[in-house]
Amino acid sequence: MMMSSSSSSTFLVFLALCSIFNSCFSDDSFVQCLSNVTANPIPKDEVSRIVYDSGNASFPSVLQAYLRNRRFNATSSPKPVAIVTPLRESHVPPVVLCAKAIGVQLRIRSGGHDYEGLSYVSNDTFIILDMFNLRSIQVDIAGETAWVQGGATLGEFYYGIWEKSAEHGFPAAVCPTVGVGGHITGGGYGNMIRRYGLTSDHVVDARIVDVNGRILDRKAMGEDLFWAIRGGGAASFGVILAYKIELVKVPKSVTYFRAEKYFGQTENFNDVISQYFNAASKTDDNLFIRLMLQVTTPPGSQNVTVRASFVGLFLGDSNTLISILNDQFPKLGLNLSDLTEMSWIQSVLTWANFDNTTKPETLLNRTPGKSSFFRRKSDYLQKPFPKESLTSLCEKLLELGNTGLTFNPYGGRMAEIPSTETPFPHRAGILFKIQYAVNWKEEGAAADEKYSSQIRELHSFMTPFVSSNPRQAYINYRDIDVGINHHGAHSYEEGKVYGERYFVGNFERLVTVKSRVDPENFFRYEQSIPTRNQTLI
DSSP: OOOOHHHHHHHHHHHHHHHHTSOOOOHHHHHHHHHHOSSSOOOHHHHHHHEEETTSTTHHHHHHHTOOBGGGOSTTSOOOSEEEOOSSGGGHHHHHHHHHHHTOEEEEESSOOOTTOTTTOOSSOEEEEEOTTOOOEEEETTTTEEEEETTOBHHHHHHHHHHHOSSEEOOOOSOTTSBHHHHHHTOOOOTTHHHHOOSGGGEEEEEEEOTTSOEEOHHHHOHHHHHHTTTSOGGGTOEEEEEEEEOEEOOSSEEEEEEEEETTTSTTHHHHHHHHHHHTTTSOTTEEEEEEEEEEOOTTOOSOEEEEEEEEEESSOHHHHHHHHHHHOGGGOOOGGGOEEEOHHHHHHHHTTOOTTOOGGGGGOOOOSSOBEEEEEEEEESSOOOGGGHHHHHHHHHHHOSOEEEEEEOOTHHHHSOTTSSSOOOOTTOOEEEEEEEEEOOOSHHHHHHHHHHHHHHHHHTGGGSOOSSOOOOTTSOOGGGOOOOSTTOOHHHHHHHHHHHHGGGHHHHHHHHHHHOTTOOSOOTTOOOOTTOOOO
16 A cells, blocks of 8 residues: 555655654564665565564574574674565565665675675674575577576575586586575686686676666676676675576586595595695596595594595596596595496585485475584695695694684686676686685584684795785685674775775676666675775765
8 A cells, every 4th residue: 555645745754854864764664665765666565574673583583594694693693674575586676775765774685695794794783685486497408508596506506407407507616505696706616627617617697686776688787787796795786585596507417536644644644635725726627626624533543633635526538537537536546346337416425415315305304403502714825735745734633623724726717717707706826726624513602702713823834835925815704804894884895804805806896897887885794895085984
């Protein structure tokens, strides 16, 4: 039902005053705005189905459904004043317009895997726009493309491809509960990165809601904005509704292996790892080998040590792979019997740590299991890690106890794509990306500080070996230690600190795009792209 002309005028005056005074949020004012905003108002009965305020009995469960890091699930953690769960794409523009008019921040959540919780936590008054209902997947095998809405998970997408074809796949993350929207906007990668490049390298169109509440496709948004949302963190520019992506061809049979070596128990431990660092980014483009260094107790032993796990995916048969391994990775000591051929969809399940009896339907489960407390960091290697420093690295891991590292090889297709093709700059010259990880079970600030200090100490230890000037970092491995914007209006100077580490030489172009499409900096968070005219306040 529409308001009378007099009440409508009063409401518009109210919104204008809210804009002047920055914020005057109330549940009633926001809900009323959604139903009366000039462009595409949402019917009142639909508003009641998609808006959860803090007094709603379902508010806690909706908030926690996609909260993956328990660090941000404490009683003291900042909570939104409301959560909006749009059922249709047309629901999103009014949310943007009303949040802007009332002066409340908007945090956009898809899968909830944001490592620092910035998609669902803020110290300012904020609303969560949770996209989980918008998860349509339309796969066109004849055209080898698909439209995927931002709230879909990668597991749902992989399953949707598998339903239509055994010879197509998509190069994205190995964790199936990651949200498509957030993953692609930061670049995205998986175990086919050396053959096919980044997830965002395969985006050919998109639908986005801009700060003016318009739904734009690639043609309407223009090439600069389309460039920015393929690796520049789209939450700085608008709300991603859907991406159109190109599928890739995969063999009917791929090959998987896992090999483990133990520090102090494997005679040639350092030789095996050194060989890996010298060959993994140069080998056949169809071969991806991940190395994980973790503290553990080996089977049959009571002594804690460092385990080196080599996990491989080869887009081809086992006979071809064993020839490559014998030639370039002989110290791994693998035999044909150590290799397992399987379908691509089964390899997705295996990399996600499911056993070989698991059905593809498991990928439709959007819940990753019990959440934990964790911190993550990232780095890039531009030269192989020196063999003479491997022992000291393992000793540092044993000293710290809980932290681990994962090395992901680049090269191949990653070295062929120019660093300016998308905002993601870490291309030629990068040999490995590192992810640092620490998980814990204890609650409370003391535990948080203890384990955060451990991962920071490991990160500091690695300083001499990684990229510098700037020390590069990966935007999807969100890390507030890289830098944050402390100022309400967001300063260019502070944004440049983290911006150049995430985007290197592409940061300035992102600022130019941001300044044009969102000059008042409505779409902002602690590590968003600033506008050029913002200064320290």
